[in-house]
Amino acid sequence: MVELISHGGTNRPTDRVGGRDADLSAPHSLPTVSVVLPTLNERPYLRDCLDSLATQDYPYVIEVLVIDGGSRDGTRELAARFGHPVHLLENPKVSAAAALNVGWRAARGEVIVRADAHALYAADYVRRCVEVLIETGADDVGGAMRAIGTTVFGRAVAAVTSSPFGVGPGRFHYSERREQVDTVYLGCYRRDTLERLGGWDEDGLQWAAEDHELNFRLTRSGGSIVLDPSIRSWYFPRETWRALARQYCNYGTGKVSTLAKHRTLPTWRPLVPAAMVVACTGSMLAGVAARRPFLGLLPLVGYGAVAAVATASVSKAPGVSAPHAYSAMVTCHWAYGAGFWRGVGRLATRRGFDARPRRGRR
Numbered sequence: 001m002v003e004l005i006s007h008g009g010t011n012r013p014t015d016r017v018g019g020r021d022a023d024l025s026a027p028h029s030l031p032t033v034s035v036v037l038p039t040l041n042e043r044p045y046l047r048d049c050l051d052s053l054a055t056q057d058y059p060y061v062i063e064v065l066v067i068d069g070g071s072r073d074g075t076r077e078l079a080a081r082f083g084h085p086v087h088l089l090e091n092p093k094v095s096a097a098a099a100l101n102v103g104w105r106a107a108r109g110e111v112i113v114r115a116d117a118h119a120l121y122a123a124d125y126v127r128r129c130v131e132v133l134i135e136t137g138a139d140d141v142g143g144a145m146r147a148i149g150t151t152v153f154g155r156a157v158a159a160v161t162s163s164p165f166g167v168g169p170g171r172f173h174y175s176e177r178r179e180q181v182d183t184v185y186l187g188c189y190r191r192d193t194l195e196r197l198g199g200w201d202e203d204g205l206q207w208a209a210e211d212h213e214l215n216f217r218l219t220r221s222g223g224s225i226v227l228d229p230s231i232r233s234w235y236f237p238r239e240t241w242r243a244l245a246r247q248y249c250n251y252g253t254g255k256v257s258t259l260a261k262h263r264t265l266p267t268w269r270p271l272v273p274a275a276m277v278v279a280c281t282g283s284m285l286a287g288v289a290a291r292r293p294f295l296g297l298l299p300l301v302g303y304g305a306v307a308a309v310a311t312a313s314v315s316k317a318p319g320v321s322a323p324h325a326y327s328a329m330v331t332c333h334w335a336y337g338a339g340f341w342r343g344v345g346r347l348a349t350r351r352g353f354d355a356r357p358r359r360g361r362r
Contacts, residue, residue, distance in 0.1 A: 142184025252339025
């Protein structure tokens with residue numbers, strides 16, 4: 001995994017990143033970095049993602065570890081033939097949490113940068129992660145989650161999930177200043193932080209809850225998380241209604257799995273869509289029971305009107321269709337709220353949570 005290149009008659013360990021040789025045995029104050037990238041059927045996105053990671057301007061990126069959960073679409077083959085600094089590892093437990101644990105435990109870097117295949121990374125992404133980590137003394141740092149869509153519906157999802165009304169006060173979706181937060185998109189950790197926390201929970205949570213839950217443990221133990229918008233990446237959101245609904249339903253269920261583990265929620269945000277679902281459906285049922293169905297629809301009509309006003313705001317962005325944005329916003333809210341109550345049902349009946357996705361789904 002480390003090339004030996006001759007320098008003046010002696011062999012010294014180096015890594016080649018972005019067309020440069022970084023002499024890892026030379027004295028320097030900057031830490032080495034390993035990038036860990038979970039994958040499961042990501043071929044449409046992976047090549048561009050890896051290109052952006054392999055050309056980072058930080059000279060001490062020693063490896064990009066692709067940890068695959070059994071892809072069947074050519075993801076594995078693409079990663080295997082990409083070449084240095086990319087290395088393919090196996091993830092028999094499929095989930096992203098399990099992949100991340102395989103990755104950081106196998107990594108040689110002093111700093112672990114968590115990446116996602118649905119994203120592209122600025123050339124200075126890793127460098128800014130390390131600089132902010134050092135400048136702030138934080139235990140985890142990350143940038144804003146800048147969503148970009150490539151279809152009509154995808155652009156609508158990007159606009160909705162970049163607005164406070166679409167996703168609530170989750171600062172990492174839209175903040176434009178450096179600040180301390182409860183979680184960030186992806187993340188950059190010192191290795192000893194992950195060792196102290198034991199890594200991601202790969203068994204007790206609903207899949208996709210792992211990042212927020214890890215950051216919850218970090219802050220509960222006295223650690224700090226810093227968001228800095230100069231850490232730039234661009235995320236490709238789900239581009240079909242069905243995929244978006246499945247994703248946000250799973251998010252809602254994931255928050256309940258965190259509640260089950262810690263006996264508290266990391267944040268009150270999930271309660272808002274959960275309360276909206278209960279208020280609207282409860283009112284409709286009460287209206288039917290009282291033979292006044294129109295009165296029962298008032299909360300739903302009120303929600304729809306507020307969502308329409310919010311949609312008018314987010315759809316001012318270029319290329320954003322208002323009808324698609326309205327559909328995306330309603331889907332995010334209702335799927336998240338329904339997923340939360342699905343999780344409550346599982347908790348109440350002791351059915352447990354799904355630690356891994358079905359193959360081919362994320």
